[in-house]
Each structure stands twice: as C-alpha cells, then as structure tokens.
Amino acid sequence: MTSYVIKDVSILDGKPTDILIRDGVIAEVGSGLKGDEVIDGTGCIALPGLVDLHTHLREPGREDAETILSGSRAAAKGGFTAVHAMANTDPVADTAGVVEQVWRLGKEAGLVDVRPVGAVTMGLEGTALAELGAMADSAAKVRVFSDDGKCVHDALLMRRALEYVKAFDGVVAQHAQEPRLTQGAQMNEGVLSGKLGLAGWPAVAEEAIIARDVLLAHHVGSRLHICHLSTAGSVEIIRWAKSRGINVTAEVTPHHLYFTDDVVESYDPIYKVNPPLRTAADVAAVRAGLADGTINIVATDHAPHPSEDKDCEWTAAAFGMTGLESALSVVYETMVVTGLLNWAGVADRMSVQPAQIGRVSDQGQPIAAGAPANLVIFDPRASELVEARKTVSASRNTPYAGRTLPGKVVATFYRGTPTVRNGELNV
Amino acid sequence: MKHLLSAADLSRDEALQILDTAKQLSVATEQGVGKLPPLRGRTVVNLFYEDSTRTRISFEAAAKRLSADVINFSAVGSSISKGESLKDTALTLEAMGAHAVVIRHNSSGAPHRLANAGWISGGVVNAGDGTHEHPTQALLDAYTLRDHLRGGEGDLTGLNVTIVGDVLHSRVARSNILLLNTLGAKVRLVAPPTLLPYGVEDWDCEVSYDLDSSLDGSDAVMMLRVQRERMNAAYFPTSHEYSNRYGLNVTRMNRLSQNAVIMHPGPMNRGMEISADVADSNRSVIVEQVANGVSVRMAVLYLMLGGSESLK
C-alpha cells in the first residue's frame, strides 16, 4: 500500500509538522518524515475525518436525488469519513434487511463509513415501534434510530423507544416538531412569515417537543439526541437539561449557523428547509450554544432534491438543502473566523462527538501515531465561489450557490487512502 | 414599472400615477370610448390557478379595452390540471410571446417566482397569491376611497381606514395596509386575536380586538371575507359568535360618521361578516369597487406595457 506524507501541516491548533500515513493508519507524526508520495500541507490544518450524524442519501427509492455512491463522493469531497444515512428512504429503513442493504452499498462505494440510521417506528408512521433490536443486531450494527422528517410525537411511543434502545446502547434522535402546531408550515413564524403570507413554523413547536423529551429521557434514564436544533429557546432547554444531568445531546446544521430567515423574502425555495431558517437572535444563540458545548455537534442534514422539486413555487417545493460539501467551510466562517471555536473545537463538534454519539469506532480519533488514518486537510487561506452545477452530489440544491465560502478541503484520507487530493475527488 | 408583485413595490408617486391614469381611463369610458389603442400588438396572459371569475373578467376587460390580445389560461381543463409545473407553463407562455402575465395562484410568492426565476422576460402582475398580496385590489380600494372622500385627487392623508376580519388569511388586507400607508392613510385592524398574523404588533397599523370601539372616527370600514370553515380549525367558535362580535350590521353601521363608506373586496358572505342590509345600503361602495377595478387594472397594464420599458 502506498504511503503518504503530509508535510508542514498544523494538527488542529498546533505547530506545523509532518504526518506519515501507511497501511491505513497514522504511522508517525513528527518532522522530516518520508513517504512514497508527498502532500504539501503548508498553511493547512489537519483534522480527524469528519463524521456526519445526519445525512440523507436517498437510496433506496430516490436514486434520482442521490445514491449511496454519489452521496459518499459528496461526503468525501467535504472532508467526511463517516456519514449516518437517515431512515426516510423508500422502502423505509425500518427492518434489518433495508439497513443491511444500505450498509452493504456503503461498503461497496468504499469512500466513507456509511452507518445506517434505523427508523423508530414502522414506516415512519409514528404508531408502532420498528424492529429496533433486529437492526441493532444486523451487520449494519445500527445504534442511531430516528424518524427524521417526522417527529415521534406520541409521548408514550417516544418513552418506549427511549427505554427499548438501552438494551443495545442505542440512541433515539428526535426530529422535534409538534405536528399540530406546524400544519402546512412553510417558514419560521415571525414578522416575516406574516408579511410574506407563508404559514409559520413557530419555535415553540420545536421547543415543546424538546422539553417533553428531555423530561422523558430523564425519567427513564435514557440517552436522547436532538436533531437539527434551531431556536434560542431550544438551546436554553438543552442547557437546562444538561445542568440537571440529563443524558441529552444535540446537533445544529451548518445552514442554521449561517442563514437567517430574511433570505426567504426572495421566495426562492432553495431556502426552504425543515426546521426553517430562523431569526438573527436564534442564529446567535445556536452559535453560542455550539461554542459552549450545549450543542454537541454539527450535523449537515444533507437533503438532496432533484431540480424539479426546487425549481417551482415555494409551497410546492421540497424541504431541504445539500450540505456535505460546504459544511466545513460554513463552520469555519461562522465559528472559527468569528473566534467562537478553535480547530480543536471544530474537530470535537464535527468528528469526535458525532462518532461518540453514533458509537462509531475508529472514527473521531486524535491524529496520533497508531490511529486509523481518517483525516481531512483543510486550507483556510483558500476560498471558493459555490456553483450549483459543480457539486459532486447528484442534486444541485445548495443554498450557498453564488456565495463565496472561505477555506477548502485539500485532501481527505479514508482508512489511509486519499479520497480527495489537490481539492479534487481522487476516485 | 416592470412588474407589480406587491403593493410595497409602489412609491407614493407611482401609486398616484396609477390612480391618476385610472381616472383618465375611467373618464374615457364615461365618454363612451369603447376601445383604446395603446396595447395593440401586446399579448396579455391571464394565468389563473384559482377560480376567480370576477378578478379574471376584470383583468380581461381591462386588457381588451386597451386593445391587447388576451389569452386565458385557467387551471381547470388545461395542461395545469395535468400536473404541468409553473416553470413549464411559464416557458410555454414565453414561447408564445406573452408580454405580460397576470397570475392568480394559491401559493404565496408564486408571482415573485414567475417574475424572478428567469423563466419569462415579460412583466408579471400579481392578481392575488395565496395569503400574501393582491395589489390591484388595494389600488382599486384606494381609488374608490379617493373618489369618495378626497374628490378624486391627491393622496389619502388623514383618512382612517378600519379593516375588519380574517387578516391572517387575507391578501387583500396585506396589500391594503401597505398601500394605504404609502398614501398617508391610517389603518386599524379589527379581528379576533386568532385571525391576526403573528407579529402584527410590528406592522404599521393599529390593532384592536373590539369592533364596537373601533367604529368612531373611521372614514371607511373594509370588511374581509371570513370563510365559515375557519371555525373547524378553531379560529373562532361558531359563525354565530363571529358575526355577533365582528359582523357589520345596521346598528353598527348607524354609528359610523355621516360620510363613512363601507367596502368589501367580495365575494361576500352575507349574514356572516356583513349583513345584507349593510351590503345593499347607500353607504356601501361595493359595486363601485368592481367598476373601479377595471379602470385601475387598465392603468396598471397601460403603464406596464404602454411604453418602451417592457420591450424585449
């Protein structure tokens, strides 16, 4: 196997050094190292390979939007070495058979670890538990369960799911959305939704479910994860829950760190997403929550959609944005450039903790001799104009199109093999 | 004026230009001029995704009286009902050489998309989009108010206009609030709290939950249509309670000042938000609103298509 040496790269916030990669592991870290091939890391940052706890790969069912292969490529391009494939496929990933299929296709693609997420309820219908144990025991070893896209709104069912997954150290990842309060909802409920005549998605619809679920998790002593938290009030509730010792973790998406709901004024459905883009106060709160650790991780909620589902009027459009390829640059711009996080913090929020929550072994490890060679080399001095037609994902619904984002993934190593080199896919 | 998407697009001067132009056009009508020539060779498409016979006919009459060619494209019985997307419909209209598209759509913002997505090069007139706006209705209401209360000239400075009813779902209310403010009038909204938009306290108007205390000092009362089905979504308990608290009946009408007028964008729910006696009273200018609609829409189309700006 070819060995690689990355020259003069800063590991997180450290001084420039060399990293030698051989036989799938980091062989040595130090100066003056030699390898078969040399990658210049001058001015760049080395981070452990990114782990996404929330990715929609659309296969099986919507291969026109994304496949496990195209999604894996997009993930590698963005510096990821592991992704969690959400369960809302067609058929739904609610049986051992479907999760094993996804897991196997991920293996075949071989660009990132594809970790299937199992549905909490059969068919995401919110009425009966799916075979959580069978999915956990399958070859896919599912540990994260979510009805994402839909909320497990039945309190009793949620309680049972929280309890049940304790048997195999699983976690329920809740899409917190009170359904009755969000019927027909199109955007954040605020002054702007009233003005634009779009049905509002009130913050309380998210916060009420989070409040209920942290209390439930506390009551039954379970682990709970909150998907794509988006409001200042949600941050407060998580902060309170953690102060009480409740075992809850939470994620925020790059787009909720970056955008405010003002962009909806264009009625361009590229900005239509669930949960919706929120106010400037919410953006400030989720950034602060991510900085102080209240919010544990960044997860992309990469949601590819074919053009026809976005090239239409707002209410007819699908919810969701792609995010794998832009995530690190967005976090860099919103958290690092602003001084809220250093690189160690970025590694913690985008690799270490997501791997822990998802129980992904050999991901999210410190960059040190002996660790699996999953890492990303990021050049913060570069910047790139995002162009929808140039995305690696099979879908074009990036909300950053036409914007310039700072930094660039120069290289991604997955188990010792460069999936990205010189900023381009290497596969 | 390239498009008319929102009443907020109009400055005071632009709004007055439309009203003044409408005035001249209505004079021509009164003088018996059947057809005016300025839009000869221009094609106006009425693209209606919602049934709205009165608005479509009003735009159609306006365009035809200005000698435009008019194509009516309705959701029922067309490619739209076969699932054609707005984009493909727009590309078709572009290929047919539409100079302007008048669009009525049940989705808020659809006219914005049509105007700004790069699908068509012609002008777009919003003829009502979802629960967003209906700018030509606001213009015809302003025209009617000006005609009755300001001698048909100038702006509406100093007028107090009270808008009553389902503001939450009303595109008419949104456009009226914006335009009335632009023209210097003061707006007061009266509705049960459930039928007011979230954040309405930040809007440029007064808000009240009580109709009886809001009638004094009103120069005009604009009643909004309230769908009976709203009570199924718990916006109000029963239609009986709604009309008791927020309906305009003769008792309430008689408390209005001498010159105050009563307006309704139609179609009315007689017995719900307005009693039949009020609707048919001499205070009511509802029928005039309809007539003024044609003049105002003629003015909009003339100013949009009559000159060089929209030339391809």
Place this chain on the structure above:
Amino acid sequence: MTNDFLPSGRVVLDASDISRALTRLAHEIVERTHGATNLTLMGIPTRGAMLATRLGELISQIQGSPVAVGAIDITMYRDDLRLRPARALQPTTIPPEGIEGRLVILVDDVLFSGRTIRAALDALSEHGRPELVQLAVLVDRGHRELPIRADYVGKNLPTSHTEKIQVNLVEHDGNDEVRIESEA
C-alpha cells in the same frame, strides 16, 4: 453644457406678439367659419388646451356668444408610444355638445412633423364624426412628415431640424414667450 434653469436661445415671440397672434387667429377663425354656431375648439394638452381656452374667450368676445371648448389627449394614439417609457395621460374633456356633426378646430402650440395631429384625428374619431375638422397652431416650424397642414397659423418660423421651439404660457410656465433653442 446646458443649464435647464436659465432661459437659453433667442426669443422669437414675446408676450405681446403672442397676444396679437392669438387675436388675429380668433378673427381669422370667425371670418372663415362665417360665425358658425356649431364651432368647437379642441386643444391638445398641455399647451394646446390652454391656447384653445384663450382662443375660445377671444372668439366669444368677437361673436358675442360662447364657444364650446374641450381638450383631446392624444397620448394613447401616438405612433411613438413604444419608443419611450409609458407616458402619463392628460385629461380629455368633451364639451356637452359633443363633437358629432360639429365644426371642430384642433388647437396646438407648435406644428412640426404632423404626427401629433394625426394622433389627434384618430383620438377625435373615437368620440364621434365631426362635420369638418380644421387645425389652428400658434407656431408652424415646418419639417412635416405627414400630409398635414394648418388652416390657421399664428407665426411661421422657419427652423433647422436640430433646433427646438420652446413655447411658454402663463398658465403653465409663468410667462408668455416663444424661443428657438439650438440643440447643444
């Protein structure tokens, strides 16, 4: 550089010249229409309508009976409508007698290409069928582009094509004068 706020060019008719020209036009009209009782003056806004009003008063004084005066807006009938942004409409006022069967005299300030008059004839025909239509102008500057001529001319002013005739009237501009301005 030009300065729009200062009068430039050369005054060719002052207030008294204009007054005399209008008086003469009024007399000519009375003479040539033989004191017709079905006379209607239709001015073309903006300044033509003002001249029509003045002429109407003068003719009334001469005849000792009132003359019908109206205004006919030609904006929507212009053949250059599409060459400029949409123009504001001007008022059209038809006297109570109407124009059907009337002896209509169109009144304008300057006769140039003749296109305005062509448009006015079209506009007029929407309101009825006059017995006869004539044209009175304060200034005829030549350069016709259509087979149109004036029946009554206050002043013939031979001009170069590049020159501009500026008519000021008290009602609209604060003073009465006609100037020739050279295009810079």
